[in-house]
Amino acid sequence: MSSDDLDQGAVRRARLLAQAHTALRVQDALFGALAARFVAAGHQLYLVGGSVRDAVLGRLGDDLDFTTDARPEQTQKLLRGWAEDMWDTGIAFGTVGALKDGHKLEITTFRTDSYDQRSRNPVVDFGTSLDVDLARRDFRMNAMAVSLTAQGCGEFVDPLGGLDDVLAGRIDTPDSPEISFGDDPLRMLRAARFAAQLGFTWAPRVVVAVEQMAGEIARITPERIGAELEKLLLGEHAVEGVEHLVDSGLAEHVLPEVPQLQLAIDTAHQHKDVYRHSLAVLGNAMALEPGDPDPVLRWAALLHDIGKPATRRFEKGGAVSFHHHEVVGAKLARKRLRALTFSKHMVEDIGKLVYLHMRFYGYGDQAWTDSAVRRYAVDAGELLPKLNLLVRADCTTRNQRRSRQLASAYDRFEQRIAKISEAEDLAKVRPDLDGNAIMEILGIGPGREVGEAWSFLKELRLEQGPLDPEDAERALLDWWSKR
Structure with a gap:
């Protein structure tokens, strides 16, 4: 390495440290008030881990991590009367949580962890050394600390070269990755999650270790896997994750339907690379999000075509078909997301978007009746805005003319939905007669027949739009007489 490279590296290090200093000084009042309580009691306090990493990157948030030589019960005593709220859900691992001025604080006693290489739950011993505590961290970029005093921020502590990793945009482990991932296999998934959140790449030795040890992730519970995948997909660099x-x-091992999209393409049967297409759709969906990252939209974008491997058929003339892949894909998506213990509501929403994502295709001028437009909007329900984004994201053709045609067609389609919705309030589509009116007109009591009549009237409403009560009654009686 030349002297110029060394000089440039020193300049970049200085710039990052100055950036961290600026980000941290904003919180000097909070840090100083908290540290004063610990120092007065004879204890050390450090900002640590992801909080220091994020400060270096200029993105310090409201969730702050600290470490101290004070034991958990001492920390609780020091926070009592100062914090607005406290919780002890992590106290078995030395962590006390607190809320102060809108900041979530987690203060953990110095630890030395030992693992049995079979579970991921360490035997925790409390220690007195900051360096030993930093060495147990998952990644070097998370093993930096800043000492805190009554005046605020003090010394920057980086015994393992975490700042160098941040400079390089690199994810690496303090110990050998084989030992680190053997201790806690979830760290492999966290490495992918951090790549998605920060845009960093894995150190070569991390790549090798994960490739060799990927199966160890089976030691981790589905809940923890699902939580990491969720954070990964919400990252700014989710595609890379x-x-x-x-x-x-x-x-x-954690999301097998996605690598299965890498379908073999032979010379006789050319078709789109479904895996690469799915990544492109995810990227498009992220670019179209109107606000904060949308987990339902992003999951639907990634999984929208997972039914294709099971439905691929080679047709005469070299064509390839994937008939009803959206139906199969919706079932597969729901099954996988349930296995990852996602909420019922989220599972159903993502499955519904996967099921509906092909409904638009085939639309052209005059091809969709008002009835079909109503059904599209009503079937999507409250998911209609997300479905609109998903359909637009699904256009990944490199043919600019075709891309413009599809975008223009969907523009017109959305305009038709808006026009009909304005006139008919499609969000509240109901039959023109309620259950009581149906029973009175037909002279029947509660039961299955009322439900059948209600369904008939709803179909009629979707087909023809709003009806006057007299017209709805005549149609109901005509249906009843022919039933």
């Missing part, structure tokens, strides 16, 4: 999962072999 998914690529890390697939390229390393981790996805085969």
